[in-house]
Amino acid sequence: METLHGIIKDRRLKKNLLIKDVAHQMEIDSTLWSRYEKGERLPAEKNLEQIATILGMKISELKKYWLAEKIFEQIKAYPEAGDVLSFVEEKMAVYVRSAKVAVKREVKNSLAELDSIKKEIRKAHPLNDIQLQKLREYFNTNYTYESNRIEGNTLSLQETSLVINKGITIAGKSMREHLEVINHSEALEYIYDIANAKTEITERLIRELHYLVLKTIDKDNAGQYRKADVRITGSRHIPVAHYDVVDEMQKLIKYYHTQVHILHPVLLAADMHWMLAGIHPFIDGNGRTSRLLMNLILLRNGYFIANLKGDMASRSNYYKDLEAAQVSREPEAFRKLVMKTVKGGMEEYLSLIVPKKKK
Numbered sequence: 001m002e003t004l005h006g007i008i009k010d011r012r013l014k015k016n017l018l019i020k021d022v023a024h025q026m027e028i029d030s031t032l033w034s035r036y037e038k039g040e041r042l043p044a045e046k047n048l049e050q051i052a053t054i055l056g057m058k059i060s061e062l063k064k065y066w067l068a069e070k071i072f073e074q075i076k077a078y079p080e081a082g083d084v085l086s087f088v089e090e091k092m093a094v095y096v097r098s099a100k101v102a103v104k105r106e107v108k109n110s111l112a113e114l115d116s117i118k119k120e121i122r123k124a125h126p127l128n129d130i131q132l133q134k135l136r137e138y139f140n141t142n143y144t145y146e147s148n149r150i151e152g153n154t155l156s157l158q159e160t161s162l163v164i165n166k167g168i169t170i171a172g173k174s175m176r177e178h179l180e181v182i183n184h185s186e187a188l189e190y191i192y193d194i195a196n197a198k199t200e201i202t203e204r205l206i207r208e209l210h211y212l213v214l215k216t217i218d219k220d221n222a223g224q225y226r227k228a229d230v231r232i233t234g235s236r237h238i239p240v241a242h243y244d245v246v247d248e249m250q251k252l253i254k255y256y257h258t259q260v261h262i263l264h265p266v267l268l269a270a271d272m273h274w275m276l277a278g279i280h281p282f283i284d285g286n287g288r289t290s291r292l293l294m295n296l297i298l299l300r301n302g303y304f305i306a307n308l309k310g311d312m313a314s315r316s317n318y319y320k321d322l323e324a325a326q327v328s329r330e331p332e333a334f335r336k337l338v339m340k341t342v343k344g345g346m347e348e349y350l351s352l353i354v355p356k357k358k359k
Contacts, residue, residue: 004065005039011055012037025054042069046250049202059200060257107332110339111264117346118302124353135352136192137165139345142307144184147291149310150318153177179216187212187292195299201256203249206276209292213285225249226283235319237326239280248279265301269294270338271331278326298342304349306341 012022019037023030026047035041043051048066052059075081127135145160155163155170155177162168163181170178187209199205211223225245231238240248252275259268273294280286295305308318318337325331 004069005037009037143305146310148180153180191296210282210289213288221283225281245281269297270335274325274334304345306338
């Protein structure tokens with residue numbers, strides 16, 4: 001049976017790393033790493049992400065073995081350990097089943113429709129490179145326009161397209177508005193790349209997304225958690241205190257890894273959006289980063305970008321549903337908004353790639 005200490009030793013050797021090399025990167029003593037590999041000491045949970053990066057492992061894989069070891073260490077001294085494990089296994093089975101059926105029938109039907117459209121799109125593929133390029137340019141420009149529009153950017157759709165695709169500067173518009181378009185476009189290309197690469201969802205990845213959103217606008221805060229408390233204008237929701245941001249972000253990542261094989265990807269994407277926006281971990285750029293994270297999860301699961309609209313009425317509904325999820329912990333309305341938006345985008349895409357039948 002594979003063990004955590006055996007796996008990390010094997011991975012280290014396969015990567016031709018010495019114990020001192022790993023210890024140096026971890027900023028720990030070599031003796032401590034040796035104890036990890038001998039099974040004499042369990043790494044702290046907060047260090048797992050760094051270990052996974054160094055050894056080229058998926059954090060979910062590493063955490064699975066770490067959790068098994070932690071549970072074993074907690075109960076091995078008890079003669080009732082075997083019975084306890086059987087009892088826990090039964091409870092987990094009930095938990096997983098209840099998590100799967102907790103979704104209302106109406107929502108299940110909507111998800112089934114989305115999955116049906118996804119199958120139709122797959123049947124229509126493959127497309128040629130020119131078709132794919134034109135479609136991607138069309139949808140990505142629209143998404144950058146709407147996402148920035150939600151945050152108050154005044155560039156029109158046509159102007160946004162000129163900035164992204166032609167590199168043209170629009171007279172009478174601020175430098176910040178131009179940079180918001182360019183940064184968001186680059187961040188969008190990045191999530192396409194990592195969606196295809198199946199890159200793990202981690203705190204580091206979220207901070208990288210935020211860095212791309214803010215890098216040429218506020219380099220001091222780009223990719224950095226806020227160091228002050230904030231309030232959201234016009235919202236009843238109060239984000240966590242700045243000193244709780246790290247803990248809340250760790251909980252967010254735990255939620256993702258707990259639910260990734262249980263919750264439908266579209267619902268999980270919606271949840272990660274409203275939860276991240278609720279934590280409000282950054283001083284600026286939280287909305288764009290939250291929407292990018294949501295769309296990364298959608299893309300890697302074969303769905304389409306949820307292009308939430310930025311006109312006054314749509315923005316008002318978006319904020320209302322977002323606030324309901326954050327304040328009352330009732331995400332149903334926000335989940336439905338995301339499902340509806342994803343469906344609209346997929347139907348539009350399908351209409352563009354499948355010729356209409358003549359009557």
